[in-house]
Amino acid sequence: MKTSRFFVSAAAFILSASTVVHAATLHVSATTGESVRKADGSKEKPWRDLQAALDKAQPGDTILVAAGNYLGTSDQGFLKMTIPVNIMGGYTDDFASRDVLKNLTMVQPTTAQNGTSRSFALLSIGDPNKPRSLNAGDGGITIDGIVFDRGFSNGYHPTKGKPKDVDTGMLINPPGQGINGDAKNVATVAQPLIYFGNGFGNVTIRNCTFANGGNYAIRGSWSQGKVVIENNVFINNTYAAIELSGGGKSGEFSLTIDCAYNTILFNWARTNDLGDMGYGFRYMNNVHSDVHHCIIGTSTLGGLDRARIENSKDHEKMKKTGAENNAFFLNTQGDLVLPGGAKWLFVRAKNFEDREELYKYEGNAELPAEAFKGKINEAYLNGFVSANNSESVLLDRNSPVNQVRSAFGMNLQAEGTTRVDMFANRYPLTDALKLFGAVEGKGAQMPK
Numbered sequence: 001m002k003t004s005r006f007f008v009s010a011a012a013f014i015l016s017a018s019t020v021v022h023a024a025t026l027h028v029s030a031t032t033g034e035s036v037r038k039a040d041g042s043k044e045k046p047w048r049d050l051q052a053a054l055d056k057a058q059p060g061d062t063i064l065v066a067a068g069n070y071l072g073t074s075d076q077g078f079l080k081m082t083i084p085v086n087i088m089g090g091y092t093d094d095f096a097s098r099d100v101l102k103n104l105t106m107v108q109p110t111t112a113q114n115g116t117s118r119s120f121a122l123l124s125i126g127d128p129n130k131p132r133s134l135n136a137g138d139g140g141i142t143i144d145g146i147v148f149d150r151g152f153s154n155g156y157h158p159t160k161g162k163p164k165d166v167d168t169g170m171l172i173n174p175p176g177q178g179i180n181g182d183a184k185n186v187a188t189v190a191q192p193l194i195y196f197g198n199g200f201g202n203v204t205i206r207n208c209t210f211a212n213g214g215n216y217a218i219r220g221s222w223s224q225g226k227v228v229i230e231n232n233v234f235i236n237n238t239y240a241a242i243e244l245s246g247g248g249k250s251g252e253f254s255l256t257i258d259c260a261y262n263t264i265l266f267n268w269a270r271t272n273d274l275g276d277m278g279y280g281f282r283y284m285n286n287v288h289s290d291v292h293h294c295i296i297g298t299s300t301l302g303g304l305d306r307a308r309i310e311n312s313k314d315h316e317k318m319k320k321t322g323a324e325n326n327a328f329f330l331n332t333q334g335d336l337v338l339p340g341g342a343k344w345l346f347v348r349a350k351n352f353e354d355r356e357e358l359y360k361y362e363g364n365a366e367l368p369a370e371a372f373k374g375k376i377n378e379a380y381l382n383g384f385v386s387a388n389n390s391e392s393v394l395l396d397r398n399s400p401v402n403q404v405r406s407a408f409g410m411n412l413q414a415e416g417t418t419r420v421d422m423f424a425n426r427y428p429l430t431d432a433l434k435l436f437g438a439v440e441g442k443g444a445q446m447p448k
Contacts, residue, residue, distance in 0.1 A: 030068025077113025100145035126197025136201025163383030196220030246286025295443030297329025322360030
């Protein structure tokens with residue numbers, strides 16, 4: 001097998017000196033690649049299966065992945081990373097150039113994979129059956145330029161909860177069954193798009209798209225290290241977009257999370273009654289977290305969830321949770337959710353400075369109503385604001401909902417207007433990709 005060095009800017013990722021000496025560059029192409037027996041992972045003879053590269057790689061190797069849909073060994077519908085490597089998507093088939101929005105490198109199963117993928121995330125970082133088995137070390141893991149999308153494997157209702165011009169009816173949670181295209185009796189896979197298996201070391205996830213997750217986009221726990229989640233688009237995920245706990249002993253805070261320049265929209269509740277959940281980012285226990293320069297909006301409960309409390313007052317005082325320079329957009333109940341009274345306390349961005357739970361709190365604001373004009377799927381947005389209207393007066397032209405409706409040329413909403421049922425209907429991937437660079441300086445920018 002031919003090996004070569006692969007270098008990118010320091011902003012991309014840094015390999016430790018010991019890793020760089022031995023690191024190889026491997027190649028995968030769904031179009032020109034061959035089987036694991038015939039290919040060797042070189043540029044001239046790439047594998048066609050990304051899982052083959054994950055299995056053959058050595059710690060610190062970099063896997064370049066060309067455009068295509070990668071479903072694992074024998075199209076099983078999922079991938080597993082059990083050693084620390086760097087995955088870089090968005091390449092042309094000759095690996096001469098890279099554009100993650102043009103050369104889509106996807107993990108996008110269909111209903112045909114549901115039987116074999118039912119117990120697995122689209123990508124597991126660490127063997128889910130062997131917790132704490134993956135040590136990424138200081139060199140770490142990078143996942144860059146991959147599209148994770150369950151929109152063509154979820155079950156949707158044939159007719160119920162389908163606003164005008166939206167692709168599908170509402171999502172059907174298991175054990176219920178729905179349809180997807182021509183496929184019938186489809187049960188949604190209740191697994192996250194990426195699962196963290198409580199390993200160790202540094203992980204970076206950037207320039208990725210997380211779409212149509214029926215059970216979180218990123219979820220799990222990680223015992224120790226730093227997780228950087230930057231410049232990604234999260235669109236139409238249930239429960240929450242990001243929920244990652246520290247996996248160490250209570251109060252250790254050996255994990256830090258930096259969540260930066262992400263666009264996180266349409267975060268749906270756990271069930272279609274919109275009764276609970278529906279968050280953008282959750283500040284979880286045993287972890288210090290900073291969320292900054294993100295766009296977090298259209299959440300059925302709240303943009304940021306800070307309701308989890310450590311097991312002692314001393315540990316709670318030690319916990320660092322920051323929110324700076326973020327832009328919020330139409331989060332239904334609040335931009336920040338805190339424990340309060342019998343249930344929750346909902347706080348808007350303008351009042352973050354008052355909250356001692358946030359050790360960083362400056363520069364947060366609400367996005368103007370027209371911020372996503374020409375970038376967001378308007379039919380989907382119209383369905384969302386209609387299904388989640390909570391106006392308290394007959395007609396408030398200055399309410400956030402009606403400001404958005406006015407900016408997009410929709411009819412204004414008054415109390416008593418017929419409710420449009422909608423729940424996690426499929427969001428078109430082509431429209432999700434338009435959200436990169438939608439707002440300058442906030443949220444996901446154009447990948448470089």
